[in-house]
Amino acid sequence: MFKKQTNFNHRTNNHQPVEVNIGDRFPLTIKRLGINGEGIGYYKRKICFVPHALPDEVVVVEVTETNTHFLRGKIHSIRQASEYRIEPRDSYANEVGGFELEHLEYSQQLKFKRDLIQQSLEKFQPRGFKHYEIKPTIGMENPFEYRNKAQFQVRMVADHVAAGLFKTGSHDLVDLPTCAVQIPITMKVMRQVVKIIESLAIPIYNEEQHSGIIKTLVVRVAQGTDEVQLTFITNSPKLPHKRELLDQIRTQLPEVTSIMQNINKGESPLVWGEQTVHLAGKEAITETIGPLKFRLSARAFLQLNPTQTKILYSETAKALDLAPTDNLVDAYAGIGTIGLTLAHQVAQVRGMEVIQEAVDDANFNAQQNNINNASYEVGTAEELLPKWLDDGFFIDALVVDPPRAGLDQQLIESILSARPEKFVYVSCNPSTLARDLVSLTNDYKVAYMQPVDMMPQTPKCEVVVKLIRL
Ligand code: SAH
Numbered sequence: 001m002f003k004k005q006t007n008f009n010h011r012t013n014n015h016q017p018v019e020v021n022i023g024d025r026f027p028l029t030i031k032r033l034g035i036n037g038e039g040i041g042y043y044k045r046k047i048c049f050v051p052h053a054l055p056d057e058v059v060v061v062e063v064t065e066t067n068t069h070f071l072r073g074k075i076h077s078i079r080q081a082s083e084y085r086i087e088p089r090d091s092y093a094n095e096v097g098g099f100e101l102e103h104l105e106y107s108q109q110l111k112f113k114r115d116l117i118q119q120s121l122e123k124f125q126p127r128g129f130k131h132y133e134i135k136p137t138i139g140m141e142n143p144f145e146y147r148n149k150a151q152f153q154v155r156m157v158a159d160h161v162a163a164g165l166f167k168t169g170s171h172d173l174v175d176l177p178t179c180a181v182q183i184p185i186t187m188k189v190m191r192q193v194v195k196i197i198e199s200l201a202i203p204i205y206n207e208e209q210h211s212g213i214i215k216t217l218v219v220r221v222a223q224g225t226d227e228v229q230l231t232f233i234t235n236s237p238k239l240p241h242k243r244e245l246l247d248q249i250r251t252q253l254p255e256v257t258s259i260m261q262n263i264n265k266g267e268s269p270l271v272w273g274e275q276t277v278h279l280a281g282k283e284a285i286t287e288t289i290g291p292l293k294f295r296l297s298a299r300a301f302l303q304l305n306p307t308q309t310k311i312l313y314s315e316t317a318k319a320l321d322l323a324p325t326d327n328l329v330d331a332y333a334g335i336g337t338i339g340l341t342l343a344h345q346v347a348q349v350r351g352m353e354v355i356q357e358a359v360d361d362a363n364f365n366a367q368q369n370n371i372n373n374a375s376y377e378v379g380t381a382e383e384l385l386p387k388w389l390d391d392g393f394f395i396d397a398l399v400v401d402p403p404r405a406g407l408d409q410q411l412i413e414s415i416l417s418a419r420p421e422k423f424v425y426v427s428c429n430p431s432t433l434a435r436d437l438v439s440l441t442n443d444y445k446v447a448y449m450q451p452v453d454m455m456p457q458t459p460k461c462e463v464v465v466k467l468i469r470l
Contacts, residue, residue, distance in 0.1 A: 020046075024063045025076055030055050033112050035119070035431065037100030037459030046071055051168075052094050054082035054104060084108045089144065089180035093457075096165040096174050099181070102457040110137040113451050113461040120430035126437035126446075133448040138311055143456030146305045149220040150186040151271065152176065154194070154204055161198040163190055163217055171207060181457055186219045189228055189253055193217060196248045200241040205234075207267075213238060215264065216271055222296065223306040224288030229258040231298045232279075233271060237263050239279075246280045258282045260298045272299055276357075284361070289313065292369045294335050300358035301334045305454045312426070312452045312462065313341050316399060319424045319450070319466035322346050326396040326422070329388075331381040331411075336362030338399055338426075339374055349374035350393070352384040382408035389418050397422035406432025412439045419443055423467040428454070430461055437465075445470055 020043070030039040030053045039053025043061075048071040053059045058080040061073035078085075088094070088102035101109045114137050121129040140146060152163040155173040164176035179187055197204070197214060205215040216233035230249070232239065239245070239261060249256055259280040264273030276298055284297045289309065296302055303309040316338060322328065322345040330339030330351035335358050339349040343366070353359050353376060362376035377384055381400065389395070398420040400407060406429060407415075415423070416439070423444060427433035437446065444467040454462040 020063055020066050020071060022063050022066060025060055027079060028053075028059055028061045028073075030057045030059065032115075033459070035116060035459065037112075043071060048073060050075060051100070052103060053078075054085055056080075057082045057085070090176075090178070092164075092174050092176065095167050096176075097168050098165065099457055100459050102180075106139065106143050106456065109143075109456065110139045110451075110453060112459070113137045113453060116459070116461050117430045117433075117449060117451060117463055120434035121437075123431070124434035124438055126434060127441035128445065129434075129437075132446045135448060135450045137451040137453050137461075138308075138315070139453045140305075140307060140456055143453070144180045145183055146307055146456065147182045147186070148223060148302070148306050149218065149304055150179070150182050150190050151216060151218045152190060153216055154197070154214050156204050156206070161194050161204055163194045183221055183223065185221050185226070185228060185255060189219045189230060189256060190217060192253055193219075193230060193249065196245060196252065200244055200248075202239070202241055202245065210235070210267055213240065218298070220285065220296075220298075220302075222285045222287035225286050226255065227257040227282075227285035228253075228255045229260065229285045229296075229298060230256050231260040231262055231276075233262045233264055233273070235263075235265060237261075237275075237277070242279070250280070256281065258285050258298075262298065289337055289341060292340060292365070294337060294340075294365050295361045295368070296335055297357040297361050299355055300361050301355070302337070303454060308452055308454045309337075312454065312464065313338060315450050315452060315464045316424055316426055317342055317345075319447075319464055320397055320399060320422050322397055322422065327394055328397040328399070329385065329395050329420070330376075331385065331398065331400045332402045333362055333376055334358050334401075336365050336374065336376055338401060339376075340365055340369060340371055343371045343374045346397070347373065350388065351376040352379050352381055354378065354380055380408070382411040382414070385411060385418070386414045389414060395420040399424045399426065401426040402428075402432075404429040404432065407436045409439075412436060415440070416443050419469055421469050423469070425465040425467060426462070427465065428460065428462050430463065433463065433465065440467065443470055444468060 028041040030041045039050040060076040062076040063073045065072035084105040093099035093102040162175035164174045203212040205212040218231040261277045263275045284295045287294045326346040327348045328346045333351035333353040339351045359376045359378045366374040447466040447468045450464045
């Protein structure tokens with residue numbers, strides 16, 4: 001059902017001028033889903049993006065944006081619905097980001113993610129792309145209640161404290177009283193804290209006036225230990241009624257084992273500031289993955305889906321196929337979860353990561369698990385890898401797990417000069433993966449790609465790529 005994007009450039013570059021105005025309506029047949037999970041159709045050969053429309057549907061579109069290259073519209077009505085359209089569990093799924101596919105049957109979401117990789121490869125055309133083996137996406141048995149972290153904005157809405165997400169393309173907050181993809185304890189803590197904040201009348205951040213205190217609430221649960229960390233992100237180091245706030249949390253929410261405050265004075269959309277202060281309980285929570293324990297600080301990254309993380313890491317281990325004499329580099333290491341999980345299979349692990357707290361966690365995690373052949377350093381992969389190579393460190397195996405931006409060109413050059421025999425790329429963005437493969441396939445061949453669904457109900461796609469040195 002998901003058609004390939006073979007002729008994207010041809011179709012958009014050669015379009016005829018189309019006279020379309022905002023508010024115009026026309027019927028449109030949806031051909032496929034785009035990278036953001038939106039439906040794509042062609043109106044007089046011009047590409048038209050329609051959020052929440054599904055392949056093979058005929059919808060009446062109302063135009064919301066016109067542009068020389070594309071049209072965007074919303075569904076006015078559905079003339080012919082997809083057989084895979086379902087009722088989303090969250091009533092606000094069409095309003096806020098993060099629920100783009102909740103109206104699509106799960107089996108089709110998994111097919112879409114595999115198709116997305118195909119589309120990205122066709123766009124960037126890395127060497128041999130037509131012959132890559134893309135395995136079926138490994139999905140979840142129950143693709144709900146999986147997210148270990150809720151990061152909600154807090155604002156006053158109609159005289160009440162609301163905690164939720166912004167409406168797509170705006171700063172209008174939608175309150176989220178329930179959320180089907182969150183692990184339930186994260187929502188229970190979030191909603192109770194909102195009640196406590198409201199009862200104590202703690203000032204809430206006001207964007208227009210850049211006044212008030214509480215901006216964002218972050219609740220993260222460690223599924224292996226049930227420990228919960230709560231972080232208040234605030235506009236100032238002040239936190240009025242702090243003592244009452246902490247007292248009430250202690251009595252009403254005993255599951256919260258760590259309370260932190262992060263100060264972000266900026267008006268920028270960045271959620272986290274540089275300064276994190278300990279308020280109560282422990283400074284961090286402890287997650288488990290297999291037999292290992294991982295300390296996790298508030299600012300450190302950890303995969304959002306603990307159930308699928310185990311699968312992602314076992315696919316990574318399988319693809320790396322390590323030997324006891326190997327030196328392994330764990331690049332973009334977070335709290336060291338990938339490298340430490342593999343340390344017993346190799347001679348040595350070295351990793352790097354830009355967030356200091358995460359690196360401290362990673363080194364602490366090596367120690368607390370009695371792993372003495374692993375160490376982590378603060379810095380970018382693109383700076384540290386060439387430095388280690390210059391110092392004479394020999395790399396047999398490399399795993400990279402970059403953020404959505406993918407690999408830095410300088411890092412790619414170092415990889416191509418070091419040419420580690422074993423190389424696995426864990427990607428959370430098929431576009432930058434396909435782009436990076438254009439250079440990497442000068443020296444490596446893609447053995448296979450294994451998509452793993454880490455974010456059901458969203459268009460986000462994670463894939464483990466096994467590379468073989470040529
Ligand atoms: N492998 C870890 C973390 C992956 S997320 C896990 O599975 O949990 C990517 C990590 O890369 C984040 O922790 C981020 O802080 C870090 N990062 C971002 N840019 C980086 C860079 N240029 N060099 C090294 N690490 C970077």
